[in-house]
Amino acid sequence: MRKVYLAGPEVFLPNGREIIEAKRALCRAHGLEPASPVDLGGRTFSSKFERGLYVSKANEEIMRGADAVVANLTPFRGISADVGTVYEVGFMCALGRPCFGYSNTTLRYLERVKSGFYCGATTIRADGGHIGSDGHRIEDHDMIDNLMIDGGIVASGGKFFTVDADPGETFADYRAFDACLGALAVMP
């Protein structure tokens, strides 16, 4: 049975535990084994920093022991995916494991940057390039997020699914997540 690492920012949500358990159950329904999350087991640490290092190292070990990753790349605290999750996608892609991603918005990166970051204050150069109000170039690869993320997922043999979740359901809509599991489950 394939073991799948579930990456995403759910741990920061007030109902995160419930969402994570629902996602783990969906894995099993698809014949996939969800990798166990970090277990601190009452361990104490000399500092917040040491605790963070422990969690990071434990997550890396769990990733090395997993066969694939399914990553929640829904924009989090800004216009792009959660950076911790992105780190994990890069990590698993480097290991040659299939990486599946999902986002609960179908807005592409360019649109999110234009509306969500620059609040519409962008211009278009003569060559068609988009420029933010700070003079920075906004890349347009017709992709969901940064090209390293979309490209890494494709190169890994995975796929990036998006749906438009209802307002207020951004983290409670499991359709795109389920599409990842379905695609992973039928991989040869």
Added chain:
Amino acid sequence: MRKVYLAGPEVFLPNGREIIEAKRALCRAHGLEPASPVDLGGRTFSSKFERGLYVSKANEEIMRGADAVVANLTPFRGISADVGTVYEVGFMCALGRPCFGYSNTTLRYLERVKSGFYCGATTIRADGGHIGSDGHRIEDHDMIDNLMIDGGIVASGGKFFTVDADPGETFADYRAFDACLGALAVMP
């Protein structure tokens, strides 16, 4: 001579080419060889998406051929590092290459999220946990960015340097970048 992959969002800056050349020259001054960036060589593509895939794949190949990464993790388009750069840090950490990071602000993640994302609208729970106005928990690991980034850098044998750049000099201050090069150059 160690070959170093320079990761960062400089390519989006109006003076990006100049900054990249200055950073490549600093590498050489430290006895390090900067890995060559992607060369599109006048290649044409059937779509913007195909072009993006090509760049992603080329960057991954360049990373696999490099001995270390020095990553500009200065917050970009939000409170965290550029997600493309973060993907690359995760990628190189998985390959076991030393990862050095730098940020041109000394504000830690918790402070950036509180002020830059929630505009101060956060509360503190009885157990000391920070909560944003949307109910999301804000992690506090006394780290510069997400724990996977800070932790990955430490585990790789690298180091994360920060300085406070003058306003307007966020991308033109090379002190933290130079500290990374100095530390990498003396690695056994």
